[in-house]
Amino acid sequence: LKRGRKPSEDSNSIHIKEDKTRFTKGFDRILIIYEQVLEKSLAKPLVVVSITLVLAALAVLAFYNLPKGILPETEPTAVEYRINLPGNTSLLTARESAASLVQLINSSVGAENVLAMGGYTDQTNLARVAKEGLNKFTIRVPISNPEQLERTDNLVNSYISERNGWTMESLGGGNIFSTFFGQSDAPVLFRFVGMDRTFSEKGAVALDDFLLSNGIESGIRKQYPEAVKTYQIRFNNSQLLRYGLTEQSVTEFLESRARGSFVTEWNREDESIAIRLFSSSVREFDPTTVNLTVNGRNIPISEVAEINLADEPEQLERIDQTPVLSYFSNITLTDWWWNKDKISELIRDFTRQTGLQVRIGGSALQVDSLLRDMMTLLGISLILIYIILSVQYESLKYPALILFAIPFAWIGSLIMLVLVDNSLNTLSFMGILILTGIAVNDAILKVDFMRRYLEETGDVGQAIRMAGKHRFRPVVMTTLTTILGLIPMLIPYGDGYEFRFALAAALIGGMITSTLLTLFVVPVLFQFTHRNYVPTQIESFENSKIVSD
Structure with missing residues (x-):
């Protein structure tokens, strides 16, 4: 105021x-x-x-x-399957099988832009190279909803189960880092070290029983169960000398009959590709029925070599130049988290008792x-x-x-x-x-x-x-x-x-x-x-x- x-x-x-x-x-x-x-x-x-x-x-x-x-787990927009055919399957047969499966998926599931890739790629990623082969192809199916994913999974599983010798591995949808790092391993892998695969296979069975007796359900199974039908050849040196043959000449002859006759090479940059001539009417080759031509005479190959049919693993594994045989297990990441000390101690006890070296690997150890x-x-x-x-x-x-x-x-x-x-x-x-x-x-x-x-x-x-x-x-x-x-x-x-x-x-x-x-x-x-x-x-x-x- x-x-x-x-x-x-x-x-x-x-x-x-x-x-x-x-x-x-x-x-x-x-x-x-x-x-x-x-x-x-x-x-x-x-x-x-x-x-x-x-x-x-x-x-x-x-x-x-x-x-x-x-x-993090991502919601897949596509699902991938790796299909493994018998090891002796040619690239042409794998291509026809892939086309048949793609057509079935298109007609039954209604998926579009299904991609099938087989053979070998130009990728230098070791994770990719280990999964490629002439008898393998990968199917990638775009998925729009979970129901379509379930129908596709059931269809592919049913298709594979009806074919003898075929195996299938679900690759999921992947994530943005899988392009660089490849697919991750199973949670827990057991790798048996040694040159004798038969001994390692027996050791895997013994390890499964040993873990089960100590309260660990491992359910181990081979990581790469695919096998190749091979012919094991044992030469008779005295017969080779009698006919004037060498092991190399017989091997080259059998190779030309199995893979085609060598014609020339196609050189592309730093890569050399062999061009071979073979008959499309001959789909199978049995070396036991082959005759060798020596000085105008036809000599059965059984005269100079003993040939037996055997199964050999399609893929040989090495870690740090050491031969190994890998086995999947049913041990999850949670099981490993709670029981890792117990499992590690059991593996050490198994090694001391059997003398078989076992290495533990997998994504669980990485996490x-x-x-x-x-x-x-x-x-x-x-x-x-x-x-x-x-x-x-x-x-x-x-x-x-x-x-x-x-x-x-x-x-x-x-x-x-x-x-x-x-x-x-x-x-x-x-x-x-x-x-x-x-x-x-x-x-x-x-x-x-x-x-x-x-x-x-x-x-x-x-x-x-x-x-x-x-x-x-x-x-x-x-x-x-x-x-x-x-x-x-x-x-x-x-x-x-x-x-x-x-x-x-x-x-x-x-x-x-x-x-x-x-x-x-x-x-x-x-x-x-x-x-x-x-x-x-x-x-x-x-x-x-x-x-x-």
Whole structure:
């Protein structure tokens, strides 16, 4: 009034100053609720601790039950099958068989753009080369829905089962990394090392019985069961000398009859391709009925060699130049996770008893190594963060309180992965690793302001309440902006969205629980660690000065 303002104008200016948006009013109501709940939490800390322990137990249970893998499981848009024909099948026969199966799939399932590939490709990927051959072809069928996938799978299985000597391996739909790394191995493989394949095959049967007697159902079976019909030739040196023949001349003659007569070579860049002439009317070749022409005389080949029909493995395996024989097993990733020490010890006992060296391989070991490496990185991150905070606060107590927020983030990540039906893989573990640095931000705000208010007031309860009131909005807004920025990554749009989804789900779940538990558990821990706190004389003097002022 002294300045010439009217009461109406003065009241109007006050009304404008206190005007708030709906969002601000809503936030204020949430803050009031938070302060009330915080008061109850400080009065009954055991309730907060109990809830935290329950969530931690659920997170541990989720960790053990979550599917584990190197990469997230993707929804296949196509399904692939590798068809293995008998080992002596020619490329022409394999091509005709592939065309017949493609036609059947087109007519029965209604799939379009079915792709069949056989023979050898120009790919240098070793994983591809090991799966190729003249008697093999791969069928890729585009899939639009789960029902079509089931019908295609039943059709191909029925088609293969009706043909003697044919085998089929389902390759699934693959993912974007399979082009570079090939298909992953089975969870657990047993590789028998040694030159004697017969001895290794007997050892595989003995190992299956040994594991079963110790409570492990392995169900081992050959990784490459395909065999080739071969003729084993044992030459009679005295008869060869009698007729003036050599082993090489007889071998070349049989090869020309079986593969065609060599005509010339076609040179393409650094590749040399043999051109052979053979009769299309002769589909099968029996060397036991062949006659050799020597000096105008027809001599049965049985005169100079003994020929026997035998089965030989189509594919010979070597690891580090060592011959091995690989066997699949029914041991899943979960079984290996719980029983890896027992299985490893049983394999060592089996080796000591039989003298047969057995190596364990498969994707389960890769996942186990991945998890161990990730946990090591998490430990290093915790140590680095603790050192930095200790230097900053010149204390070991406050950094420890801040680090409590990191396990809170892990709890939310694991529970969120279960809720969204995802797996613990490289991408989700990367999200957990990123949370190690993000989750401490909220805790730093809370602990730092509680420490400052405590030094100013000397009252632990008042310091906690003031920090809760003044730091509630920054903590919640930081979390909300982070979560809103990650939500688009959860949208199932575009190829490979599963990889974005796994990373975003781990981050969002961790941010939610880290914020909630930081708002309630950290104050409770702060109150507990300062229950015997006594203000210093300087602080008491400053407080009394403030009161007197």
